[in-house]
Amino acid sequence: MTEETQTLAIIDFGSQYTRLVARRARELGVHSLIFPPTVSAETLDTVNPIGLILSGGPASVFAEKAPQGNIGWLRTNRPVLGICYGSQWLVHVLGGNIERADHREYGSASLSIKQADSLFLSLHKNQQVWLCHADKITSLPKRFTVLGETQNCACAAFGDLSQRIFGIQFHPEVKHTTEGIAILRHFLYDICGAKGDWTLKAYAERSIRDLREKIGDKSVILGLSGGVDSMVTATLLTKAVGDRLTCIFVNTGLMRRDETVRVANKCHSLGMNLKVVDASEKFLSALKGIVDPEQKRKTIGRIFIEVFEGEAKRLPNVAFLGQGTLYPDVIESVVVADGSQAITKSHHNVGGLPERLGLTLVEPLRDLFKDEARALGLELGLSEDDIWRQPFPGPGLAVRIIGEITKERLEILRSADVIVLEEIHAAGWYRKVWQSFAILLPISTARVVDNARTFGQVIALRIVESSDGMTADWSAVPDDLLRRISSRITSEVSGVNRVVLDITSKPPATIEWE
Secondary structure (H helix, E strand, O other): OOOOEEEEEEOOOOOHHHHHHHHHHHHOOEEEEEEEOOOOOOHHHHOOOEEEEOOOEEEEOOOOOOOOOOHHHOOOOEEEEEHHHHHHHHHHHHHEEEEEEEEEEEEEEEEEEOOOOOOHHOOEEEEEEEEEEEEEEEEEEOEEEEEOOOOOOOOOEOOOOOOOEEEEOOOOOOOOOOHHHHHHHHHHHHHOOOOOOOOOOHHHHHHHHHHHHHHHHEEEEEEOOHHHHHHHHHHHHHHHHHHEEOOOOOOOOOOOOOOHHHHHHHHHHHHOOEEEEEEEEHHHHOOOOOHHHHHHHHHHHHHHHHHHHHHHHHHOOOOEOOOOOOOHHHHHOOOOOOOHHHOOOOOOOOOOOHHHOOOEEEOOOOOOHHHHHHHHHHHHOOOOOHHOOOOOOOOHHHHHHHHOOOOHHHHHHHHHHHHHHHHHHHHHOOOOEEEEEEEEEEEEEEEEEEEEEEEEEEEEEEEEEOOOOOOOOEEEOOHHHHHHHHHHHHHHHOOOOEEEEOOEEEOOOOEEEE
C-alpha cells in the first residue's frame, strides 16, 4: 500500500459488526482502519482519513460505562456517518436529545426516505433496513434535519448537509438492509471523494513488508492444517522469510482421511519446509471421556501448544509462531468488558500463547474474512484447488462428533465424510456451498436387518451457504443428491442406519454443531 492510498477511519463502539463495516469498505475499494473510541483527534489527523464512520454498539449513551468518544473528531471538514449507537452519540454530544424507547426495535423495518438528496441520492424512496436499538431520538441538534423514518422510529436517518455529518439508526453493512451497500458506496465515493485505490495486491505487499520488518533475521514456526487459512499464511510467510519458515503438520488423529499425505504433497510442490508430527495417541488419550464441547476445544488447544513447544525447542533461532487466524475466529471468542458479548465458542488459535512458549504470535490474516483470504491466495499464486477448499474446524472432527471421541467413532465419521464430499463434488455443488459435512450423533435408532430389529448410529448432514461465515443459511441442494448421500452412508458405513438433515440458519445456530 502506497503512502497516497486513501483511508477510511472507523471508530469501534463495540459492535460485533464493526469489522464488517471495514470489510464492506474494502469490498468497495477503500482502505479502512479501525480505532478505539479513546483515539485522539490528533491521531486521526495523522492518518488523514477521507471520512469517519462511527460504529454501532451494545451500550446506551446513558450507561455508566458507555463509550463517549471525542467531539474533537467532528471539528474538521471530513464527512461523518454514525451507525446505530454512533448516530445516537452524535445527537447526544451535539445538543440533541435521546430517550429510552417504549420498546426495543430489533429486526427488519421499512425505511421511508424523506429527503432523497445527500445520503440517499438516487435510491428507492422505500427500502428494507435492519435495526437494533433500545433508545430513540426525540430532538435533533441545530441544523440537523430528518432524512428518513420507519413506522416505530421517527428519526431513523438524519443529517447536517452543510457539515456532511449523517446518522442512521439502522445497519447498512448487513445484508438484511437491501440498499445498504449502495448507501455506503454513496457515502464513500460521492460524499467522501473516495478513488477506490485499495486492492488485495497492495494488502499482500504491505503484509510481506510488515512480516519482514517484524521477524527480522529470526525463524518462524507455523501450524499447517492444509486448509485455506494456513496455506495462505504459509505462502505469505514464505515470501517474507523464505526457508526460515518451518511448517509443522500435527496429525492429531482428528483429521480427514489421507489428509497427512495430501498436505505433504502440497507443501513439497510449493517448496515449503514441512515437518510432520504424529501426536494422534496423545490427543486421543487427552480427550478420553470428555463430552463437553468447550472442554474438548480447550483440551485440543492445550495439547496443540504442548506439541508446538516441543518442536520449537528442536529448531534453531525460532522466535515467532505463525497462525492463520481469521476475523470470524476472533469475534466469536471475544468478551466485552461489560459482558455485553459472550463467547460463542473457543478457538484453539485465538487468545495468544502461554508465556512458557516464548514465541511471538504473527497472524497476517487476522483482519480478513474467508472470501478475502481466498482472493489473497489467488493473488499470491495459489491454485483454485488450494483456495477453494471448504472451511474445516481447527479442532478437526472432534467438534463433529457429539459426545466422546474414540477411534471407532472417528472411523465412522471419516467414512461418512468421504461420501459426503465425493457426492457434493460429483454433483457440481462443492463451490456452490460454503460447507458440507457430516456429524456423528450420540444416539442410536432402530433399524431392520434381515428381518431383525437392531440399533444403529445416526449421521446428520450440514450443508450451508454463506459468504463470510458470519451468517449462513441451509442450502437447498437437490433431493436426488441427498438421496445418494443417504443411501451410500447407510449402505457403506458400518453401524450407521439413519441420516438426518440440519435445516437451521446461523443465527440462531452456529455452522458447526460444537
